[in-house]
Amino acid sequence: MNAADYQSFADAWESRATIRTRPRRVLENDDKLIYPLSRQPLVLSETFLRECPGQRDFALVQTLYKFINDVVIFETEIVDKTARSIAKNRFPLAFPFACRYDAMTVVVDEDYHALVAMDFMQQTIAMTGITPIGLPCEIELSRAIPVAVALAPQHLRSAVELICVAIAENTVTGDVAAFAKDDTIKQSIKGLMADHLLDEGRHSGFWTRLVRIYWHTACEDDRRCIAHILPVFISHYLTNDIQKSFDLRLIESLPISDVARRALNSEVSGLAFPINRHHPLVANIVRFFRSSSLLDSPCVQDALGDYLA
Template sequence: MSAADYHAIADDWERRATIRTRPRRLLEDDDKLIYPVCRQPLVLCATFLEHCPQWRDFVLVQSFYKFINDVVIFETEIVDKTARSIAKNHFSVPFPLACRVDAMTVVVDEDYHALVALDFLQQTVAMTGIQPLDPPREIELSRALPAAQAKVPAHLRDAVALIGVAIAENTVTHEVAAFAKDTSVKASIRGLMADHLFDEGRHAQFWTRLVRMYWHTASAEDRDSIAQVLPIFLTQYLTNDLQKNFDRHLIEHLDASDSVRSALRDEVTALAFPITRRHPLMDNILGFLQHSGLLQTPSVAQALDNYLPVSGRLT
């Protein structure tokens, strides 16, 4: 994909961005959930259901707080940083002005998403009286990007950031879509997710196009260097270690016996998706890699051979 083929999103942003078109959403005081049960398996554990079902709302509210914290880190510390660098022409990979203007719309959107998330945090604390526990200081992407960047030459670190952010933006879109459709959750929160999804769909296309432009011009040597670190990135990005740490932290705040807490910790530890082609996010990631052109590169296909479905694996 060349610069001449680039399709700008700025006009679409002017017409449809949620910061332009959506009113403030207010949390309802009803019997709907604040966070989907299906996204917090701790409350579905046999031990939890038997010994501490009265703590369900506490766990779900704290999980919502963690979700908000993750959104703020993701939007303001990672995506914003990369998009702002591109917009200000400080990125080591040069992009045309149209791309830089679009990158600034992403900056505005992501900071707005963080603002809305914090507003919902404030509303939830006021309504429930439940104070947030100390939030995690990092998310999976906070670890995955530096781990991959450390293994490539300095001139490729921005390119790795670009690809890592693009992978994340393409996967978070699908996660938010599932959240937005869960009718067990309060309507305002589903609306929040739908608004977020509305913008993130545009962002996913933007990042995919930028990666495709970069990959089209990258040298074979640079492509091969990046290919070798993609498994490192995916291992860190797809781990659930941080979620398990959070769940263990939650368990310590439950009014339960030591034996119940120990059983809960054991059940949480067992809740892990293997980081293989069967991981639930791999289809989305492979779809991005296909659309951006990376997967058509032999070294990328070789590096990710263990993640590919049998029909697409190298022999």
């Protein structure tokens, strides 16, 4: 895909963007879950169900707070940074005006998503009376992207940043889609996720097209260099160190015995998915590599061999 072939989605943004079309989502006071059980396996563990099943909703609320906190960091510190740089023509890789205009809509969308998430956190605190325990000040991408960028020679650092953000945006879209389909959770949260998904579907395509434009112009040496960096980024991106630290903090806040706490700590330590082709997010990542044309390059196929079925 050449830059000259890029078609803006400005009309679609004007008619469909959630900031243009969606009402405020108001949290319901009903019996539905506030967060999916499947996304917090701690509450399904044998020890939790035996020792403190009455703390389930507290644990789910705290996990929702972390999810919201992660969204705010991702949208405002990761995606916003790169999209804003492209929009203002300050990104080292040059893109035509249509790309830069669309990048600014991404900035608007992502900051709005962060605002909506913060609003939802305030509503949840007001309804439940549960205040957040200490929340992380970074997400996995906060560490993974700088590690990947630092491995690149100076002239490729912006390209690596672009590809990392594109991977993340495409991964998030699939994850939000699964969240939006969960019938066990409150309708307002499903609506929140559906709204987010509507925008993220547009965003994931935007980042994919920008990567295709860049990859079309990259020489073979640069492609090989980037290919070697991709597995390093993925291995850092898919770690669960931050989630594990949060879960241990959550366990520490539960009113349970020291014996039960030690048992829960042990169970949490074994919850991580292996970082290989069986990790639940890898399918989304591989799908991005295919759609962005990176996987057409033999060097990328070789570098990602462990993740390909």
